Amino acid sequence: MSKVIDILVVDDEQVVREGVCRVCEASGLTIDAVGDATSGLEKLRKSSYRLVVCDVMLPELDGFHILGAMKKEGMRTPLIMITGCSTLQNAVNALKDGAIDFIPKPFTVEELESGIRRGLRYQELAESAAVPGSRGVSVPGFAKPCPPDCFRLGRLSWVKMEQDGIGLVGVTDLFLQTVSGVKDLQFLGMGRDLVQAAPCATITSQDSLFHEILSPLSGSIVERNEQLPSHITLLEREPYSAGWLYRIVPVNVSFELGNLISCTQDS
Amino acid sequence: MIVQLARKIGFRLIVVVGITAIVTIGIYAYFNIRTQRENLLAEVERHAMQLSETVRNSTRYDMLLNQRERIHIIINDIGSDPAIDEVRVLNKEGKIIYSSRKESIGRMVDKQAESCYACHAADQPLQRLSISQRTRVFRIHPDSARALGIISPIYTEPSCWNAECHAHSRQQQVLGVLDVTFSLADADERIRASALQVGIFAISAILAASLIIAFFVNRWVSRPVEALLDATKQVGAGNLGYTVPDLGKDDIGMLAQSFNTMTMKLSEARMQLFQSDKMASLGRLAAGVAHEINNPLTGVLTYASFLLKRTQNHPELQEDLKVVVRETIRCREIVKSLLDFARQSIPKKSASDINQIVDRAVAVVEHQVSIKGVKIVKALETHLPQVTIDPNQMQQVFVNLIVNAADAMDQPGGVVTVSTKLLQLSPQGTAQVKAAFCPKGHNLITSDFKIEGMPSIRVKARCDGDEGFLMFDPIYGRNHNRFELEIKDRSGIEIACPECGTSLLEEQSTCEKCGGHVLLFSIPSHGEFEVCVKKDCGWQRWAAVDLAGKQEYLEMSVADTGSGISQENLSRIFEPFFTTKGQKGTGLGLAVIWGIIDNHDGTIAVESELGIGTTFRIRLPLRR
Numbered sequence: 001m002s003k004v005i006d007i008l009v010v011d012d013e014q015v016v017r018e019g020v021c022r023v024c025e026a027s028g029l030t031i032d033a034v035g036d037a038t039s040g041l042e043k044l045r046k047s048s049y050r051l052v053v054c055d056v057m058l059p060e061l062d063g064f065h066i067l068g069a070m071k072k073e074g075m076r077t078p079l080i081m082i083t084g085c086s087t088l089q090n091a092v093n094a095l096k097d098g099a100i101d102f103i104p105k106p107f108t109v110e111e112l113e114s115g116i117r118r119g120l121r122y123q124e125l126a127e128s129a130a131v132p133g134s135r136g137v138s139v140p141g142f143a144k145p146c147p148p149d150c151f152r153l154g155r156l157s158w159v160k161m162e163q164d165g166i167g168l169v170g171v172t173d174l175f176l177q178t179v180s181g182v183k184d185l186q187f188l189g190m191g192r193d194l195v196q197a198a199p200c201a202t203i204t205s206q207d208s209l210f211h212e213i214l215s216p217l218s219g220s221i222v223e224r225n226e227q228l229p230s231h232i233t234l235l236e237r238e239p240y241s242a243g244w245l246y247r248i249v250p251v252n253v254s255f256e257l258g259n260l261i262s263c264t265q266d267s
Numbered sequence: 268m269i270v271q272l273a274r275k276i277g278f279r280l281i282v283v284v285g286i287t288a289i290v291t292i293g294i295y296a297y298f299n300i301r302t303q304r305e306n307l308l309a310e311v312e313r314h315a316m317q318l319s320e321t322v323r324n325s326t327r328y329d330m331l332l333n334q335r336e337r338i339h340i341i342i343n344d345i346g347s348d349p350a351i352d353e354v355r356v357l358n359k360e361g362k363i364i365y366s367s368r369k370e371s372i373g374r375m376v377d378k379q380a381e382s383c384y385a386c387h388a389a390d391q392p393l394q395r396l397s398i399s400q401r402t403r404v405f406r407i408h409p410d411s412a413r414a415l416g417i418i419s420p421i422y423t424e425p426s427c428w429n430a431e432c433h434a435h436s437r438q439q440q441v442l443g444v445l446d447v448t449f450s451l452a453d454a455d456e457r458i459r460a461s462a463l464q465v466g467i468f469a470i471s472a473i474l475a476a477s478l479i480i481a482f483f484v485n486r487w488v489s490r491p492v493e494a495l496l497d498a499t500k501q502v503g504a505g506n507l508g509y510t511v512p513d514l515g516k517d518d519i520g521m522l523a524q525s526f527n528t529m530t531m532k533l534s535e536a537r538m539q540l541f542q543s544d545k546m547a548s549l550g551r552l553a554a555g556v557a558h559e560i561n562n563p564l565t566g567v568l569t570y571a572s573f574l575l576k577r578t579q580n581h582p583e584l585q586e587d588l589k590v591v592v593r594e595t596i597r598c599r600e601i602v603k604s605l606l607d608f609a610r611q612s613i614p615k616k617s618a619s620d621i622n623q624i625v626d627r628a629v630a631v632v633e634h635q636v637s638i639k640g641v642k643i644v645k646a647l648e649t650h651l652p653q654v655t656i657d658p659n660q661m662q663q664v665f666v667n668l669i670v671n672a673a674d675a676m677d678q679p680g681g682v683v684t685v686s687t688k689l690l691q692l693s694p695q696g697t698a699q700v701k702a703a704f705c706p707k708g709h710n711l712i713t714s715d716f717k718i719e720g721m722p723s724i725r726v727k728a729r730c731d732g733d734e735g736f737l738m739f740d741p742i743y744g745r746n747h748n749r750f751e752l753e754i755k756d757r758s759g760i761e762i763a764c765p766e767c768g769t770s771l772l773e774e775q776s777t778c779e780k781c782g783g784h785v786l787l788f789s790i791p792s793h794g795e796f797e798v799c800v801k802k803d804c805g806w807q808r809w810a811a812v813d814l815a816g817k818q819e820y821l822e823m824s825v826a827d828t829g830s831g832i833s834q835e836n837l838s839r840i841f842e843p844f845f846t847t848k849g850q851k852g853t854g855l856g857l858a859v860i861w862g863i864i865d866n867h868d869g870t871i872a873v874e875s876e877l878g879i880g881t882t883f884r885i886r887l888p889l890r891r
Contacts, residue, residue, distance in 0.1 A: 015566030060708035084561025106565035
């Protein structure tokens with residue numbers, strides 16, 4: 001436990017491992033890389049890391065196993081799941097099981113960097129807040145919690161079911177905090193379809209990185225918060241009310257809500 | 268040939284109508300001919316009667332005066348008429364006294380003979396005879412033409428017994444008989460001609476009626492029935508796009524139209540089934556391809572975008588690198604769209620009633636299957652517990668299995684039995700090893716070699732200088748193992764992970780049954796699996812599973828009474844793109860089913876006997 005290493009990457013594909021290492025080292029981050037879950041967990045036990053970047057599909061035990069083992073052993077290192085494996089279901093499951101973010105493969109350097117930046121920022125905030133017992137899937141104390149009538153996709157986005165079956169979609173305060181200063185927001189067009197755990201909007205941060213927001217539910221956009229682009233501060237000031245993004249008509253509420261985390265315990 | 272013809276409805280109609288025509292026209296012709304003959308004969312008879320009367324009257328006076336010469340002359344004159352055979356007068360004793368034929372004069376006529384018979388039949392001369400009693404038709408010789416004879420008795424009159432000669436007494440009432448014989452040759456000729464005419468008319472009428480009926484029966488019945496029969500054969504052979512040509516607006520035309528509507532709807536339904544099958548298969552394929560491509564693509568995209576970032580001071584490189592990044596991102600979008608498509612095949616599990624799913628699946632295919640004359644029988648156990656499955660995917664499994672079963676039956680009358688039941692099974696023979704790892708974490712399960720459709724556990728072995736693979740049955744305790752070499756019970760054998768070469772032999776323990784070497788591999792979250800390496804021993808131990816004891820399973824089976832599957836095909840039927848249906852199948856149906864069941868942690872097995880039938884058995888573990 002001598003020195004804190006910035007990142008541990010767990011991926012069985014050598015080219016992915018090396019690629020992530022090159023990118024991180026170039027940004028001056030320290031990094032460790034392993035090819036399977038068992039050695040990944042060993043590394044985590046032996047050394048201290050600020051962030052884990054982990055593949056879902058690994059030769060023996062998968063990324064979910066690492067996530068489960070970390071939770072069991074009380075490791076608070078945030079984990080970003082990366083996967084080339086097919087399904088958005090993987091993304092949804094990872095976020096539900098406690099991964100702080102999900103980056104689908106293949107990614108560009110910019111996508112990887114913004115993900116890692118958010119992950120490290122999250123770790124910093126969590127460290128500084130250092131609220132005891134705030135681990136697991138709940139939202140750490142440094143961010144405004146989601147209102148209890150919301151459901152959230154991991155720690156990233158939220159949806160509130162309104163009375164007529166319309167879903168109100170927005171970004172969590174936690175995500176906005178890790179973004180470090182919202183400069184701009186890009187919407188999807190009216191009538192476009194959202195897919196659960198697929199990008200639905202892009203935030204440009206003050207440091208000119210792009211951050212994609214993953215949609216909490218699948219459905220068609222029926223209304224956008226047109227105030228937002230001109231009053232971008234609304235997003236950070238009132239992320240759960242005036243800073244909403246879309247109103248959508250969801251397509252498979254009963255099934256997809258099961259993938260989300262109810263916010264009743266958050267506050 | 269004749270039997271075949273006799274089965275045709277058109278031919279039968281023609282025969283029935285033909286027989287009716289023959290009977291009615293025949294009866295009409297018969298009576299027509301008979302009436303004509305009778306009329307003609309009556310005519311001749313009346314004429315003969317008149318003539319006979321004329322002869323008697325014209326000779327009366329001469330007879331009274333007994334002027335025999337004159338009587339001879341008159342009789343000869345009349346007898347010379349060609350239509351008259353003979354005119355003669357007989358006296359009471361039967362002696363011919365006058366005749367148009369000279370040679371007959373003076374001859375005695377037998378009382379039993381033709382001209383006397385009418386009166387003397389009862390040996391008692393009658394005095395009065397009716398006209399019909401006085402005429403007779405006979406042949407003089409057997410070969411000669413027919414003749415009509417008419418007799419006119421010559422009665423005594425007052426002038427006879429009052430005459431001076433007193434030749435006849437008053438008591439003698441009949442003095443003699445005038446017998447005139449007419450030739451019927453002419454009349455018979457006319458009767459024959461008329462019969463011939465009627466006969467020809469009758470035959471032509473029968474023929475004409477039959478031909479007209481045949482023409483219309485052929486046009487209105489035979490041809491349309493033939494066309495419909497053709498169409499049913501085409502549809503039976505699987506050509507659902509076949510339509511019956513327009514057969515008009517009559518009953519059969521309506522039948523043809525409704526047949527066309529039916530085949531159209533069927534073909535739409537089949538297209539839908541085919542489509543869902545194809546979509547599910549392609550979904551799995553797309554997901555697999557996308558996953559395989561994404562990792563190398565990550566390498567390309569990461570390095571290319573990294574290079575782009577590092578070379579910001581080299582504008583000459585920037586342009587080229589931007590193309591690489593842009594095109595790689597394009598690849599990523601293509602793969603993503605493949606995944607979007609594949610997303611449809613991710614199981615969306617919820618607690619479901621398996622019997623309801625079976626009912627729905629049967630409802631979907633029942634119509635399609637019944638056309639082939641195949642019956643679906645449901646044998647569903649009631650009060651089954653709910654099971655966590657994707658109802659849509661499971662319905663697809665049943666639909667595919669039932670359609671396959673129906674396809675396996677060439678002849679109508681086949682039965683597909685779909686059954687569900689609750690089972691308690693010990694892990695031996697049911698638990699399947701789905702992942703097995705060497706100490707270094709390499710998966711020993713390989714899809715390259717399957718045992719009864721299931722990926723086997725493969726290890727590398729070396730013994731006595733031989734080297735080869737040992738493939739173990741993934742089903743616990745079943746021991747359908749395939750060994751490329753024989754392991755002898757001696758030291759000096761090596762069994763290792765094919766990838767890293769780490770030994771898998773357990774050093775401390777030996778087989779409890781035969782004392783031989785024991786292999787050990789770890790099963791994720793299910794402990795360790797031990798197996799004896801000797802071929803005939805078959806000892807295995809999977810402690811974690813044994814400890815859990817008997818497990819509850821839902822067993823669903825789809826059994827048919829079809830042609831069965833040969834042993835060599837049986838081992839391959841779950842392989843993608845393997846089909847025995849030729850162009851009609853994609854070869855993905857069973858592969859998709861296998862995948863769906865596998866995704867539900869279940870097993871699917873198949874038993875088949877050629878000529879008897881095939882049974883697919885699905886077992887889903889129940890976790891309560």
